[in-house]
Amino acid sequence: MYKSILFFLALLPLFCQAQLTVSGKIINAADKQPVAKASIFLSNTTVGTTSADNGNYSMVNVKPGQYTLVVSAVGYETYNYNLAANANVTALNIELKPTSIELKDVVIKPDKEWEQNYAAFKNELFGPSPAAQECKILNPEMLDLTYDKVHNRLLAKSYDYLEIENRALGYKLHYKLEDFERDYRDNSYYHQWSVLFEDLKGSKSQQRRWNKNRINAYLGSSEHYYRSVLNHQTEKEGFKTLRLIRKDNPKRPTDSLIKAKMHHFMLVQSAHKVHGKIVANDSLTYWANQSAIPKIVQYLITTPQHTDSLLHRTDVTGLYALSFKDCLYVLYTKKHNTTTMSNLPMNAPDNLTSIVTLTDPYLFFDTNGVVANLHGFVYEGDWAARRVADLLPVDYEPPVKKP
Incomplete structure (x- = not known):
């Protein structure tokens, strides 16, 4: 079984060159009449179209x-429809439900x-990349921003599509x-x-x-890494895959014990006031x-792992899985580390670093290097710091170098 899996994966680079077509018809769910001028696109790609007067649509490439x-x-x-595009998809007919909610004109008063919320939102959305300085939201009035003071959270959604220009990536x-x-x-981020x-x-x-900036954004990215894993070319592409072992620190008491002890001795300290001054405790x-x-204590195993032993085929065509012990420690050796990670091991190389910790048994991804189970893992380092300013369409392909 293991050999057959590797044989299938070895054919993958040839298989990925195929370009497919997705077509069908958009109709009104209430009266079954065609819906014209509907916007149809594959999220996170450059592929999109609109429906004709008869409701028909077709997306190529x-x-x-x-x-x-x-x-x-x-x-x-x-x-929204989860589409597994492994062959031409025809007659993908979709029924849209009429909405009873009327769109209202959104007016932002100074x-x-x-x-302040908008400035904080842009910092989070675009990220720390230098490219963020060249990103602009053209219609911020479409944003609904709320700062939850009780829980110290910034919340947002958009009434309609935001129009964002990224002049760094074009x-x-x-x-x-x-x-x-x-x-x-807890310094967490989700969108x-x-x-x-x-x-x-x-x-x-x-x-x-x-084009130069797009290549730079792609190199070392998670999509670059997962594609390299599928093509058995991680080292050739500049990646090293190491194992990071993390364990609870046996020398550190639990938070509950520390909190209880500090509360106790603060009461003791308050009870021993001398002339209005608190005696040191x-x-x-x-x-x-x-x-x-x-x-935690952590140990970096510097012997590279063979990613073929971590890669598994699933029962869904075009979907693959990674499983590994402890944490995956990924180095991109063609760039220096630019992230400010305070928890790097003492023997960490000075390369662009990303750490992957599984919260599910597997990390699933497709032939484009796009992860399917977004809640099944936690990123640290470079991949965690990437935001919209560094975002490329998932169908992006770097130029092929001439021999």
Whole structure:
């Protein structure tokens, strides 16, 4: 069985060259009449079209992979469909439900709090990349922003598609923000979206710059890595896959014990006031120092792992799985580390670093290198820091180098 899996995967680079067609018809679910001028696109790609007067649509040059097909039209609910594109898809007919909610004109009044929330939102959405300075939201009035003071969270969604220009990569993004949350308590970040990429028009010099920046954004990315894993070319592409072992630190007491001890000795300290001054309490200092001890200890195994042993085929055509012990420690050796990670091992090489920790048994991804189970893992390092400013369409292919 293992040999047959490797044989199938060895054929993958040839299989991926195929370009597919997705076609069908958009109709009204209420009266079965065709819906004209509906927007149909594969999220996170450059592939999109609109339906004709008879409701028919056709999308060509679709790379094999797992996609979310998004259909939207004025007066109808947005439709999302999980599409496994492994062969030509015909007669994909979709019924749109009329919506009873009328779109209202959105007017933003000058508001200091909204401006502060908007600035924070842009920082989170675009990320720390230098490319963020060249990104602009053209219609911010489509944003619904809320700062939850009780839970210290920034929440957002968009009423309609945000129009975002990325002048660093040369794309215009039609970006529907379904859900966004930045929790400042645990430093977590989550957002759910659908997006269609459109190439910006520019001079030849601008296009050369955009192509160069796109290549740079792709190199070392998670998509680059997972594609390299499928093609058995991780080392050739500049990646090293190591194993990071993390364990609870046996020298550190539990948070509950530290909290209980500090509370106890604070009461003791308060009870021993002398002339209005609190007497120093060595025990309180001791337990405060205990809280500064790292919760985990970690060991980096510097012998590279063979990713073929981590890769598995699934029962879904075009979908693959990675499984591994402990944490996956991925180095991209052609770039220096630019992220400010405070928890790197002492023997960590100075290369672009990403850490993957599984919360599910497997990490699933398709032939484009796109992860399917977004809640099944946690990224740290470079891959965690990447945001919209570095976002490429999943059907992006770097130019092939001439021999």
